Amino acid sequence: MSIISPATLAAPAHNGIQSSNFPVATPAVPDDTRRHQARFDAQPPSNPPDKVYGMKHIHRYYSPNDLYNKIIDGLDRIGKDLSNITLDDLQPVDEFHIRGDTATKELIKLANFTPDMHIIDVGCGVGGSTRRLSHVTGCRVTGIDLSDEYIDAAERLTRLLNMQEQVQFHAASALALPFADDTFDGAWSIQMNMNVEDKLGWLRELHRVIKPGSRAVLYEVCGHTNTPVYFPVPWAQDSSMSFLVPPAAFRDVITAAGFDISVWNDKTDLAQQAFAHMTEPKGEPNLPELGVHLLVGDDILTKAYNLHRNLDDNRVSLIETVGVKPISAQAPRS
Numbered sequence: 001m002s003i004i005s006p007a008t009l010a011a012p013a014h015n016g017i018q019s020s021n022f023p024v025a026t027p028a029v030p031d032d033t034r035r036h037q038a039r040f041d042a043q044p045p046s047n048p049p050d051k052v053y054g055m056k057h058i059h060r061y062y063s064p065n066d067l068y069n070k071i072i073d074g075l076d077r078i079g080k081d082l083s084n085i086t087l088d089d090l091q092p093v094d095e096f097h098i099r100g101d102t103a104t105k106e107l108i109k110l111a112n113f114t115p116d117m118h119i120i121d122v123g124c125g126v127g128g129s130t131r132r133l134s135h136v137t138g139c140r141v142t143g144i145d146l147s148d149e150y151i152d153a154a155e156r157l158t159r160l161l162n163m164q165e166q167v168q169f170h171a172a173s174a175l176a177l178p179f180a181d182d183t184f185d186g187a188w189s190i191q192m193n194m195n196v197e198d199k200l201g202w203l204r205e206l207h208r209v210i211k212p213g214s215r216a217v218l219y220e221v222c223g224h225t226n227t228p229v230y231f232p233v234p235w236a237q238d239s240s241m242s243f244l245v246p247p248a249a250f251r252d253v254i255t256a257a258g259f260d261i262s263v264w265n266d267k268t269d270l271a272q273q274a275f276a277h278m279t280e281p282k283g284e285p286n287l288p289e290l291g292v293h294l295l296v297g298d299d300i301l302t303k304a305y306n307l308h309r310n311l312d313d314n315r316v317s318l319i320e321t322v323g324v325k326p327i328s329a330q331a332p333r334s
């Protein structure tokens, strides 16, 4: 969710949302051959997860039809050359978290991952931060997400950027990661926990699949001192999809899963600033050609406005943290 706008939940000014102006399409239409190729020169969709573990409504929420072609159409309408798409071109739609690519770049510095590493991105969405992490650090990244429609788009966008050697995706649940113990050199998970009721189960899985001594970088929306949360919000249409816990409880569950916490930063003030411009939407939404409304619906302005209210009323907070799996660790037993 770039937060800031429907385009990237609260993203930096360069995507045009913070300034409350949506990007304006410029009339440069790429030739039909390139457009055709971008649409069809792609892998078939991956298989959906066998089980969504009682999360069908969450799976449904993140399952827009024909997402990849909608993104391609959006790029086309704003005049992007489909034969030469960049990470930044996709940023308005593929970095679906508060503060968009600005936050991703901060997290990359914090993570300190190196080119020899293989990292898992849990709840990767359509893979914007997955690709950026690999592009900036040189590491290999495997993303998983509950939504097979997002994973299909993630794979095809990655091929469009010719990054498929370094960045791969699987449709899977964070609660049942399809990887052996101690597979990865680090983990990364951005704004997924809000949809996960069993936080201990998720974090134990994360702990299980990374090697002892490696780091898990989390950037997560938590509850705060006040309740209830105003809905809808970018991650949930209603309370049946949202499982926020206050920061202290989130910290406790990270520790209970077996991690030592090495970094703990409260970023709520930056999230408040990013959404400060949001006003109550009225009438038909004026949406950009390319934005996160393609991922979660045309009521994104209402969702972003409610996120602004929730932040300002101390109903939600934003936490950036790094957990380390101790060298001596064994996967905790349930």
Ligand SMILES: C[S@@+](CC[C@H](N)C(=O)[O-])C[C@H]1O[C@@H](n2cnc3c(N)ncnc32)[C@H](O)[C@@H]1O
Binding pocket: 001, 055, 058, 062, 094, 095, 096, 097, 122, 123, 124, 125, 126, 127, 128, 129, 144, 145, 146, 147, 150, 172, 173, 174, 175, 189, 190, 191, 192, 195, 196, 234, 235
């Ligand atoms: C707000 S989006 C963030 C996506 C991505 N991390 C990003 O920053 O662009 C939340 C994502 O979590 C995924 N998700 C929710 N519950 C999940 C689960 N139990 N297992 C795996 N993915 C899940 C959703 O499908 C969605 O893609």
